[in-house]
Amino acid sequence: MAPKSEDILPKSTLGIKPPRRRFDNKQNYAADVWLEDKQETDGAEGLWRIHDDLYDLADFINKHPGGRDWLELTKGTDITEAFEVHHVTSGPEELLKSFFVRKAKTKRNAPFTFKEDGFYKTLKREVVKVVKTLPTQSKKTSNFFIDSLLVLMFTFSVMAAAYWNYILGVISGNLLAMLTIAAHNYFHRRDNIRMYYFQFSLMQVREWRVSHVLSHHLHTNTIDDLEITAWEPIFQYLPIKKTTRERVMVYLYFPFMWLTGFHMNFIKKVLPLLKGDYKGYRITDLTPFILPFIMYLLSGQSFLGTLWMWNFIVMIASLHFFFVGLNAAHHHPDVFHDGDVPRTTEDYDWGLSQLDAIMDRKEISGSHFLVLTNFGDHALHHMFPTLDHGILEHLYPTLYKVMETFNVNLRMVSQLDTIVGQFQQLSKIEPNKQPPDLFKKY
Numbered sequence: 137m138a139p140k141s142e143d144i145l146p147k148s149t150l151g152i153k154p155p156r157r158r159f160d161n162k163q164n165y166a167a168d169v170w171l172e173d174k175q176e177t178d179g180a181e182g183l184w185r186i187h188d189d190l191y192d193l194a195d196f197i198n199k200h201p202g203g204r205d206w207l208e209l210t211k212g213t214d215i216t217e218a219f220e221v222h223h224v225t226s227g228p229e230e231l232l233k234s235f236f237v238r239k240a241k242t243k244r245n246a247p248f249t250f251k252e253d254g255f256y257k258t259l260k261r262e263v264v265k266v267v268k269t270l271p272t273q274s275k276k277t278s279n280f281f282i283d284s285l286l287v288l289m290f291t292f293s294v295m296a297a298a299y300w301n302y303i304l305g306v307i308s309g310n311l312l313a314m315l316t317i318a319a320h321n322y323f324h325r326r327d328n329i330r331m332y333y334f335q336f337s338l339m340q341v342r343e344w345r346v347s348h349v350l351s352h353h354l355h356t357n358t359i360d361d362l363e364i365t366a367w368e369p370i371f372q373y374l375p376i377k378k379t380t381r382e383r384v385m386v387y388l389y390f391p392f393m394w395l396t397g398f399h400m401n402f403i404k405k406v407l408p409l410l411k412g413d414y415k416g417y418r419i420t421d422l423t424p425f426i427l428p429f430i431m432y433l434l435s436g437q438s439f440l441g442t443l444w445m446w447n448f449i450v451m452i453a454s455l456h457f458f459f460v461g462l463n464a465a466h467h468h469p470d471v472f473h474d475g476d477v478p479r480t481t482e483d484y485d486w487g488l489s490q491l492d493a494i495m496d497r498k499e500i501s502g503s504h505f506l507v508l509t510n511f512g513d514h515a516l517h518h519m520f521p522t523l524d525h526g527i528l529e530h531l532y533p534t535l536y537k538v539m540e541t542f543n544v545n546l547r548m549v550s551q552l553d554t555i556v557g558q559f560q561q562l563s564k565i566e567p568n569k570q571p572p573d574l575f576k577k578y
């Protein structure tokens with residue numbers, strides 16, 4: 137009898153109870169299913185949980201300055217990490233008190249803490265002081281970069297279709313990938329027009345606000361991280377038993393997945409629609425079709441020719457996006473993955489959990505444009521996702537000062553280290569027996 141997936145996959149060494157349907161039907165383990173499953177493990181009793189308190193935020197959903205998505209999506213779940221990490225002012229904490237209902241009956245499913253004298257809260261207090269002194273120019277520069285990428289991407293796409301030129305198509309695909317990555321800077325924040333640039337990739341902001349912002353960013357590399365689950369069972373990032381065939385095939389499958397990722401995401405999204413399930417669909421999901429429409433209108437190319445060139449551009453963009461994204465920061469044998477021995481299982485400061493699960497790339501850091509278009513300054517971005525990527529470079533002195541006080545470190549490695557490390561992690565079968573060594577030399 138084939139072993140059940142529960143027997144193959146590791147138990148969380150952080151003591152996290154996995155979402156119930158994580159092991160079934162994994163290819164379709166969508167954001168909405170994850171949210172529903174969290175309602176069973178989080179002890180929020182149909183309300184919103186923050187630490188060990190329950191709040192009724194129903195009347196605040198439409199008034200939330202960050203937009204309605206965040207609270208609407210998370211009803212019935214534990215939003216401790218989301219609440220702590222997304223606000224840099226003290227306003228939300230004050231406001232929260234008026235929504236208190238009662239104490240939660242169960243222990244939190246995640247082991248992460250936000251103690252006032254812990255690493256994350258100390259860093260946040262220092263960062264808030266620095267942010268107040270920074271000029272707003274960095275934000276404007278990010279806006280200029282992303283708007284330029286949008287204009288260039290449209291121009292090259294129209295030219296690729298008009299002149300039927302694959303080289304122009306490749307340029308356009310790379311511009312689309314950079315635009316998509318840069319747009320990720322915007323969907324972490326309050327609703328804004330630039331976040332929709334992300335959707336030219338055939339992926340959706342709503343889906344990514346769950347799988348990336350709420351799941352991956354907050355429970356990074358744990359059994360509860362949808363960016364780990366999404367690739368199972370074909371790619372197993374967690375250190376578990378893998379056959380030799382699985383370990384070798386990874387090298388063949390992986391580039392194929394990079395190339396088709398955008399299309400596969402689109403197909404996954406459309407399938408429920410064909411079955412009459414309209415949950416979660418919005419008018420803004422039509423954004424990606426603006427590109428082929430403009431290409432058709434301005435290039436003089438036939439309808440089928442336009443469709444072909446558009447799909448070619450999207451494939452190139454997908455290859456670029458997943459190559460950069462998956463090799464960015466999280467997958468290396470020395471980075472903590474659930475199943476490895478963690479730093480601790482009690483009182484695990486959330487900020488420290490991020491340092492354990494991230495490596496930053498030294499070639500990217502220091503350039504505003506590269507950071508924006510390559511998921512750069514990743515540790516700082518994880519810890520302060522609502523701050524513009526252009527601001528992050530100014531926060532390093534503060535980060536290093538606080539890290540020194542807590543005797544921890546940010547691992548800065550080369551891009552090559554993360555690419556090699558990614559493949560090594562995918563074929564890794566033995567969990568690490570020691571907690572991550574943040575001072576190891578590379």
Ligand code: HEM
Binds near residue numbers: 206219
């Ligand atoms: C799932 C939980 C939550 C998430 C992900 C979230 C996310 C956000 C985001 C992205 C912003 C905009 C930040 C920016 O663009 O600069 C924001 C602003 C804000 N949120 Fe939330 N929020 C959450 C829960 C709450 C709760 C429970 C309250 C209070 C009851 C609250 C109160 C506020 C206030 C007052 C602001 C404007 C001031 C500020 O940005 O600090 N939020 N939130």
